[in-house]
Amino acid sequence: MSGDSPDSRPATDGGSPASGGVPEADSRPMPSEQPGPEERNYPTGRRNLEGIRIDPVVEAEHESRRAVISALVEDEPGVLARVSGLVSRRQFNIESLTVGPTTVEGHSRITMVVEETDPGIDQIEKQMAKLKPVISVGEVSGDAVTSELVLLKVQADDPAAVHAVSEMYDGRTVDAGPETITVELTGDNASIDNAIGAFERFGIVEIARTGPTALARGNTPTAPGEKPGTAGEPTTHDD
Amino acid sequence: MSDTAAQPREDDAEEPKDPPDADESVAAETDDPSDTDGPVTGPVSTGAESVVAALEAAGAETAFGVQGGAIMPVYDALYDSSIRHVTMAHEQGAAHAADAYGVVAGEPGLCLATSGPGATNLVTGIADADMDSDAMLALTGQVPTEFVGNDAFQETDTVGVTRPITKHNYFANGADTVGDTVGEAFELSRAGRPGPTLVDLPKDVTQAETEETPGPAAPPAGTDPDPNADADAVEDAARAIEAAERPVCLFGGGVIKADASDAARTFARSYGIPVTTTMPGIGSFPEDDDLCLSWGGMHGTGYANMAITHTDCLIAVGTRFDDRLTGGIDTFAPEAEVVHIDIDPAEISKNVYADYPLIGDAERILEQLTAAVREAPDAEAWRDRCAEWKETYPLTYATPEDEPLKPQFVVEAFDEATDYDTIVTTGVGQHQMWASQFWTYTEPRTWISSHGLGTMGYGVPAAVGARVAADTMGEQDREVVCFDGDGSFLMTMQELSVAVREDLDITIAVLNNEYIGMVRQWQDAFYEGRHMASDYTWMPEFDKLAEAFGALGLRVDDYDEVAPAVEEALDYDGPAVIDFHVDPEENVLPMVPSGGANGKFATAEDQL
Numbered sequence: 070m071s072g073d074s075p076d077s078r079p080a081t082d083g084g085s086p087a088s089g090g091v092p093e094a095d096s097r098p099m100p101s102e103q104p105g106p107e108e109r110n111y112p113t114g115r116r117n118l119e120g121i122r123i124d125p126v127v128e129a130e131h132e133s134r135r136a137v138i139s140a141l142v143e144d145e146p147g148v149l150a151r152v153s154g155l156v157s158r159r160q161f162n163i164e165s166l167t168v169g170p171t172t173v174e175g176h177s178r179i180t181m182v183v184e185e186t187d188p189g190i191d192q193i194e195k196q197m198a199k200l201k202p203v204i205s206v207g208e209v210s211g212d213a214v215t216s217e218l219v220l221l222k223v224q225a226d227d228p229a230a231v232h233a234v235s236e237m238y239d240g241r242t243v244d245a246g247p248e249t250i251t252v253e254l255t256g257d258n259a260s261i262d263n264a265i266g267a268f269e270r271f272g273i274v275e276i277a278r279t280g281p282t283a284l285a286r287g288n289t290p291t292a293p294g295e296k297p298g299t300a301g302e303p304t305t306h307d308d
Numbered sequence: 309m310s311d312t313a314a315q316p317r318e319d320d321a322e323e324p325k326d327p328p329d330a331d332e333s334v335a336a337e338t339d340d341p342s343d344t345d346g347p348v349t350g351p352v353s354t355g356a357e358s359v360v361a362a363l364e365a366a367g368a369e370t371a372f373g374v375q376g377g378a379i380m381p382v383y384d385a386l387y388d389s390s391i392r393h394v395t396m397a398h399e400q401g402a403a404h405a406a407d408a409y410g411v412v413a414g415e416p417g418l419c420l421a422t423s424g425p426g427a428t429n430l431v432t433g434i435a436d437a438d439m440d441s442d443a444m445l446a447l448t449g450q451v452p453t454e455f456v457g458n459d460a461f462q463e464t465d466t467v468g469v470t471r472p473i474t475k476h477n478y479f480a481n482g483a484d485t486v487g488d489t490v491g492e493a494f495e496l497s498r499a500g501r502p503g504p505t506l507v508d509l510p511k512d513v514t515q516a517e518t519e520e521t522p523g524p525a526a527p528p529a530g531t532d533p534d535p536n537a538d539a540d541a542v543e544d545a546a547r548a549i550e551a552a553e554r555p556v557c558l559f560g561g562g563v564i565k566a567d568a569s570d571a572a573r574t575f576a577r578s579y580g581i582p583v584t585t586t587m588p589g590i591g592s593f594p595e596d597d598d599l600c601l602s603w604g605g606m607h608g609t610g611y612a613n614m615a616i617t618h619t620d621c622l623i624a625v626g627t628r629f630d631d632r633l634t635g636g637i638d639t640f641a642p643e644a645e646v647v648h649i650d651i652d653p654a655e656i657s658k659n660v661y662a663d664y665p666l667i668g669d670a671e672r673i674l675e676q677l678t679a680a681v682r683e684a685p686d687a688e689a690w691r692d693r694c695a696e697w698k699e700t701y702p703l704t705y706a707t708p709e710d711e712p713l714k715p716q717f718v719v720e721a722f723d724e725a726t727d728y729d730t731i732v733t734t735g736v737g738q739h740q741m742w743a744s745q746f747w748t749y750t751e752p753r754t755w756i757s758s759h760g761l762g763t764m765g766y767g768v769p770a771a772v773g774a775r776v777a778a779d780t781m782g783e784q785d786r787e788v789v790c791f792d793g794d795g796s797f798l799m800t801m802q803e804l805s806v807a808v809r810e811d812l813d814i815t816i817a818v819l820n821n822e823y824i825g826m827v828r829q830w831q832d833a834f835y836e837g838r839h840m841a842s843d844y845t846w847m848p849e850f851d852k853l854a855e856a857f858g859a860l861g862l863r864v865d866d867y868d869e870v871a872p873a874v875e876e877a878l879d880y881d882g883p884a885v886i887d888f889h890v891d892p893e894e895n896v897l898p899m900v901p902s903g904g905a906n907g908k909f910a911t912a913e914d915q916l
Contacts, residue, residue: 097702097704098699098700098702098704099704099706100704100897100911100912100915101912103610103700103701103911104700105911105912105915106907106908106909106910106915107908109614109907109908111617111639111905111907111908112617112618112642112643113642113643114642114643115638115639115642116637116638116639116640116642116660116661117637117638118637118638119637119657119661120629120637120640120657120658120659120660120661121657121661122642122643122644122645122661122663146479147467147468147471147479150468150471151471154471154472155472158472188657188661191657192654192657192658195653195654195656195658196654198653198654199652199654200476201475201476201496201528201531204530
């Protein structure tokens with residue numbers, strides 16, 4: 070900018086160096102003349118740890134809750150590493166993460182279940198949206214259809230009883246041998262937990278759970294702006 | 309360092325090409341590109357040529373880097389390019405120089421390194437740019453695709469290593485597309501909220517033949533957001549500002565990146581709103597303006613911190629509310645309604661809840677707000693209070709005659725001896741704080757420092773980058789002054805060799821207290837004065853080292869030597885180093901203890 074001569078610079082508010090010599094005595098108040106930290110007046114307000122002003126009317130603490138987040142992403146190498154790296158780096162409490170292709174070539178859906186406060190959930194969505202391969206991301210509404218797949222391998226000591234329990238939970242026997250029986254179950258979180266409890270009596274040998282995946286009910290798009298997908302046609306979001 | 313002797317030399321054996329000789333190649337190269345009005349990119353025949361063509365098309369003028377085995381094809385293509393290449397002594401220097409170049413020039417900086425150690429040496433500089441949201445493109449060589457993942461010689465998973473510290477990174481997977489990828493990465497680095505991007509370039513991709521000339525560079529869809537904020541939200545914020553009794557502006561680094569300093573000045577002055585800045589926001593608002601309260605936070609001014617603590621309406625622009633600014637969140641602007649302007653929606657309510665979020669370009673939104681606020685807030689009494697705080701808590705230091713030279717005095721001597729447009733770069737530590745406290749900044753892009761990452765050693769390579777940028781912009785008359793600490797200087801002083809080779813007119817003022825001073829200060833305050841590993845009495849004589857590099861070297865111990873040395877160094881047409889031996893016990897004050905309340909800043913050591 071300017072062509073002002075160096076001499077026209079205003080003096081800083083610190084000491085006053087006399088050019089070319091030992092500085093003159095400073096006329097500014099020294100710390101000993103200033104009110105100390107405890108002598109100053111302070112406002113009485115404060116913020117909570119989420120940076121929200123605490124107002125007697127507004128609740129200060131946020132309870133964490135379970136939220137299902139669905140993201141449409143470009144199916145490019147490293148996309149899962151980007152998403153999971155971001156979530157873990159920011160110390161969000163991730164419960165499960167499932168990924169699979171959609172009907173659109175080159176797109177995948179990531180379904181993530183997190184346990185966070187509302188501001189935390191908001192941050193997860195915003196941070197995920199920043200990633201270049203993320204096309205659309207949002208929380209799936211509370212009444213969404215969620216389902217999880219679990220494979221359970223139990224001791225085959227009492228095959229008839231295993232079969233009976235399996236039927237009670239709409240399970241399917243996918244492998245049966247003299248030593249073990251493997252059952253496949255799908256359902257929402259609560260029914261899977263109940264089923265596992267019921268199978269425990271047989272002695273569970275191994276278990277594999279996928280974590281829930283979800284779709285919004287009816288015409289509501291699962292990820293914000295998501296349009297009905299047809300193979301070969303891009304499901305672009307509004308931008 | 310990365311181009312080791314063990315590297316196969318199949319490419320460069322028969323025809324060793326001279327390293328770019330400072331004077332000649334610079335003159336020849338900078339004359340070249342001016343007359344290329346037509347399509348910038350000509351036909352290409354290899355992936356590497358496509359990379360360089362894409363860079364030229366995107367407007368890159370300067371690159372900083374270090375040669376090496378896997379990046380050699382790209383360097384070979386640069387040989388015939390209009391892009392000026394500045395060879396650095398270390399890749400970390402290349403990244404910092406590119407970063408500073410970008411900040412001064414307002415364009416993405418460009419740095420290059422080879423695979424493996426070259427790429428990992430860039431990492432600190434990339435992380436630094438990421439924390440400060442500086443637009444930068446890093447190009448790294450990579451082993452041929454068929455060896456990737458096999459622990460080949462000089463192989464590192466560069467994309468994996470740099471994933472969390474880049475805005476986005478790419479692995480180039482074909483010669484036909486590599487040019488477009490590089491162009492996209494360049495534009496992505498400055499689209500929306502700026503940040504570093506990286507393209508990893510396997511050697512087979514850059515060596516392979518292609519006839520695909522890259523198209524015009526553009527950022528990926530959806531990454532260049534709407535610059536305007538929602539009109540209703542602007543109206544709501546305007547009403548809140550009108551109703552405020554104690555309004556304060558807080559201008560962050562985003563104001564400078566968005567080139568919104570003029571709009572910010574107009575806004576604050578139109579309504580008589582006192583202004584604080586963050587440390588990266590220094591220069592967005594002139595510090596000699598009556599409305600300016602300088603910068604807030606841990607070592608910010610007492611009056612800025614008092615204003616931030618007592619405001620009822622904080623108009624924050626382009627800041628992410630770093631903890632060095634906010635101190636403890638519970639006591640940060642505790643009674644303020646927050647108007648938060650930012651281009652990155654993820655910054656809204658990340659650290660401090662925004663009552664009035666305005667998402668978009670800072671310049672556009674400040675113009676929108678300036679139009680929407682009909683009546684200035686009734687804040688005369690508040691302005692008087694701010695002025696009183698300015699009187700009560702000035703930045704100050706004692707200069708008894710029996711004490712050694714005070715570092716603050718050195719900063720002020722430089723400030724008085726130089727013009728407004730002087731560019732200041734720093735390392736990280738006590739000297740950085742004094743350089744920001746005791747210099748009166750009035751213009752954006754004159755304060756170049758490592759803020760978010762706090763990278764010691766940033767100062768010298770940043771001065772190289774800043775000098776090259778100013779020269780490229782035709783501003784040879786601007787001074788570039790680097791304030792460095794003894795510990796910080798020692799980390800990257802090898803870049804002085806680059807300044808000598810390129811004949812860069814920079815002045816490096818080492819505030820040498822034979823301590824890693826900020827650590828010593830914290831040890832005195834919080835660790836009972838146990839100076840574990842902070843005592844640097846083994847420092848070399850920097851004036852003599854400067855001479856060994858071929859630079860001007862001076863040493864100053866007393867007050868009456870300061871002005872003549874400053875004058876001699878500034879007058880010297882090339883790199884100069886002054887080793888100022890300053891008071892080793894001097895502390896940076898005021899200080900808000902980490903996580904403390906901004907209003908409870910200490911102005912003396914015994915208050916910590």
